[in-house]
Amino acid sequence: MANATKQQAQEVPEMTQHNMTGAQKAAVLLIAMGTQAASKVLKHLRDEEVERISIEIARMRNVSGDVVEAVLLDYRDSAMAHDYIAQGGLQFAREALEAALGPRRAEEILMRVEAAMEVSAFHLLQTVETTQLVNFIQNEHPQTAALILAHLNARKAADIISNLPEELRTEIIYRLATMGKTSPELLRDIEDVIRQHISSVFGAELSASGGVEKVAEILNSSSRTVERAVLEALRERDPELATSVKALMFTFDDLVHISDRDMQRLLTEVDQKDIALALKAASGELKEKILRNVSERAAQMIQEELELMGPVRVRDVDEAQRRILETAQRLEEQEEITLSRNSQEMVI
Structure with a gap:
């Protein structure tokens, strides 16, 4: 026994x-x-x-001890969020948490807290499994799906569009990119649809906007494969709209425009294997910049790893580039580096 x-x-x-x-x-x-x-x-x-x-x-x-510590820290952060909300409402809580923990961590905490507080049906969706949301959205009108994505955290929305059929994904993204302000009445109707599926009752009035900014934010959180497919589909349907979205995005290739000092800081936080894998599909200019900003020994090791690597899956390269981008975005949130798509951007 x-x-x-x-x-x-x-x-x-x-x-x-x-x-x-x-x-x-x-x-x-x-x-x-x-x-x-x-x-x-x-x-x-x-x-x-x-x-x-x-x-x-x-x-x-x-x-493990690490998991116990993570759960305790999560509880502390949630308690802090509730305290801030009690003091001055959601906006005050968001600003206070962003100052203390950074925008990304603050958003993750508030997603859960708002759902627990039953702020709206849209916020409850933040905690629903991605596969369930994909099934739900596939059965709704593309305009309704676009409105729902407009309310979701960018990473959550990126996970959803990555799992949608290409034709439907393109239609939803197009509607999201061309969406303006939405009336509270329409949003209440959409909330009613959500309530029917998740059996929850909420009563907040909301207003939300989609637009190219929201699409750019979602695509920045998506894999490179999804990013390219969505932009190509948008380009075929509306070239000007695709250009507008692309102009607002910060992609892996845009790292070529950051300063050498910021590149050096970024590379200290990145796994060397990810660097080699990410460079497999990088431009020559970006490859040269990265190798120039590591030690001579590190540059040699990266070059050797590239030569020995052989064929690799596009998905693996995309994931490595995404991990490096996420590290860059985290460092920018902590005000340790500055990300810019324009090498001519002035600094003082």
């Missing part, structure tokens, strides 16, 4: 912060709090919630 139990435990996949359910995170939090404090918390939960969390506590295995 002991051996069977041990074998079963080994078959349970290791938990990470990203693959845990809400009940599992609650279980980790309560375990970390200790029995006395946890019992006080459980008194305030519904019976079904206590049951779900208790089951997860009983099942809890393979939880």
